[in-house]
Amino acid sequence: MTKFSQAQSELTALLGDRLTLADGVRDVHGSDESWQPAVAPEAVAFPETTAEVAEIVKICSARGVPMIPYGIGSAVEGGIVATRGGLCIDLSGMHEIRAIHPEDLDAVVDAGVTHVALNERLEGSQLFFSVDPGAAATIGGMAATRASGSNAFRYGTMRENVLGLEVVLADGRVIHTSRRARKSAAGYDLTRLFVGSEGTLGIITAVTVRLHRVPEALSSAVCPFPDVAAAVKTVIQTIQAGIPLARMELLDEAALQAVNAYSGLDYAPAPTLFLEFQGTEQGVVEQSQRVARIAAEQGGTDFQWATDAAQRNKLWQARHDAYYAIIESRPGSRSVTTDVCVPISRLAECIAETRRDLQECSLPCPMLGHVGDGNFHVLFLVDPNRLEELAEAEHFNSRMVQRALDMEGTCSGEHGIGLGKREFLQQEHGAAWDVMRSIKATLDPQNVMNPGKVFAD
């Protein structure tokens, strides 16, 4: 009898048919967007309230059943794969927007509310929620993985945009990590301890997020460059000049070709910056003229404005869909997606060395990145049935992470650790990794909260 089967009757009494052992449902919950082999949980629970989550956690903790919180499964490091079996807790049934406080520029949402749903609700209010990791992820999942995306350069990641959390701890206690005040010097910053903890310290059931005001004016531009180095130099000089761009995204030739094919566009197949300017009407004109001059000095002479809203939306939708576009460029493939982030001063060097290294790689490996943050990805497109391709991707991925660590960078800019980066985490943090493990052991002494993720046992 497994630990889960001991808990099953109590869970059924609590949830009725919102606990399921159906194969189809379990299978869907056994894999994310990563290449990590799928492992289905033993069952899936669909709670609708924080109190239900707390009850589920108490039942599972009493039996030692592993618990895996689940948003929509869009992450890419295997964070929800049920390698130890146990119960998947799907929070999509918690989708209430609890409150919007326009004066305070914040909103309180259930963990299962997606950033898309929150922004739909905010339409017409002149406010928006800025973090957009690409997929239509839940805000709870985004908090758990410290999600980021192209808006982070200006507005920050989930680290900066979460004001407080409601969390169910391993013993079923419900805590609130912070009041709604904009700042506080009262005690340890539990909010940020749980942001990025990937379900290993507790289950996030609600999130208080910052909202931002929709800027008066927006404009976008696309600019191809003779090579990646020229594009990166443009980014660095733009930051140095203090020009407050909203987004600075780089796609290499291969990524751009995939985007062209997927989105029906005809950009020149060259390393290309996608830029967004925000501010006053005058401000965005001024900014873009300055950036156009900087780009031209680096050979980026074909600086094209996207002036009207339709054109601008098309451009950003194309960038937004780039991940899916790249995967579709090799039918049937999955992506081993790297995710390193280095100080911006090392970015050109890091990218150049990576590109030299990848000349030896036999796999398609387009590159794109949130270069304003020093964060970039390579998508190694592998046939998941060919182990030698996975091995080759892992080989180059490892070298890339090592290169980033050697340049004072991090093994993950925004995708998290999950199953895929556990060894790198230890290498990156050294003695601080032991501190992280001691905190895990304190808050989850039985190791039932998403066990095996972030830390290998």
Next chain:
Amino acid sequence: MTKFSQAQSELTALLGDRLTLADGVRDVHGSDESWQPAVAPEAVAFPETTAEVAEIVKICSARGVPMIPYGIGSAVEGGIVATRGGLCIDLSGMHEIRAIHPEDLDAVVDAGVTHVALNERLEGSQLFFSVDPGAAATIGGMAATRASGSNAFRYGTMRENVLGLEVVLADGRVIHTSRRARKSAAGYDLTRLFVGSEGTLGIITAVTVRLHRVPEALSSAVCPFPDVAAAVKTVIQTIQAGIPLARMELLDEAALQAVNAYSGLDYAPAPTLFLEFQGTEQGVVEQSQRVARIAAEQGGTDFQWATDAAQRNKLWQARHDAYYAIIESRPGSRSVTTDVCVPISRLAECIAETRRDLQECSLPCPMLGHVGDGNFHVLFLVDPNRLEELAEAEHFNSRMVQRALDMEGTCSGEHGIGLGKREFLQQEHGAAWDVMRSIKATLDPQNVMNPGKVFAD
């Protein structure tokens, strides 16, 4: 034989005359700017390197000697008072600016470097470090207390401006909490766990801080209002309108009179906003015209620009010195300084109720605040020898904190917990307070790191 005396010979062998038991030195290190009764440590150590701090910590931990890290003693909640005896570790001898990275907009400094010293070094570079809590505090101390100040509205507190820390743990291990990349999703956010931990989890020996670019143009304004409510409404409407002010500071009549007297100024004795605009030349003109219109609608018709640099510096120096000005307004007094922060939507109500309540207070109690953040202070000026005055101040302080907590606020916006707010911390956080204590017990099982602070035993 005290625990310290058992450690003394080893500490002397390590530090020579940089360990002192001289009364004068001990006394200076036994009190901060708070009203908390001074208690001198048994000795004061002056390490010069991280390795020395690690050795000191190992020696003290082995003997169970309490350790109190010390910057310049400018905090106001008794965080460095040696209530349990032990060794004060004065980090002012660690004052090297280890590196400035202009391309990455960051700097790495020893804990004993003051924000003033860092900004002096940055002169001419077009970069600055934004956090300024008023006193010429050390950056290590500012990180330990999650310091803030008038620039926080635009640039954030130490929470947002620390990229990474070097910390000596209770067992003498040295950890680095983060790489220098601008963002990371790699593991638990230890940086922000230690920011604001007030020396209770470890001793911060170095800090990597964000730098910001000096804005192209700066301008300032002063505007008196018929009452505090009108000033606060102006602040809220300005934020709502999305006008990106750099600073929004409120002084009430009493605070303004103290500032006038101290700084030789002649502002009208009324509730007054001090404002700062930053941006492009055009931008600051546009911003200030918009704010002037908003202020006029609230009766703030005497909106005065400070156009030239000398006038602007005089204005901000006066605001900067307000704390000292207020204390000097009652010779021989100390201040019991409240520090609450509420959601901005509750600020007008919170201030109004506080002012009604304070009509019954017999002490001078000027008010000032970083109102853009919802954060304000009342300085109760007490004769430290008159216990009944302290009791009265504490009475009104408690009521003010309670009021803020009832309005979803925090018991400390920027001053921290120290000795003065330990009970409020528990009330504010409930079950989350137990989580904080369990983290403390994990990282400092002997309770030797600044014991008795943040948590009462």
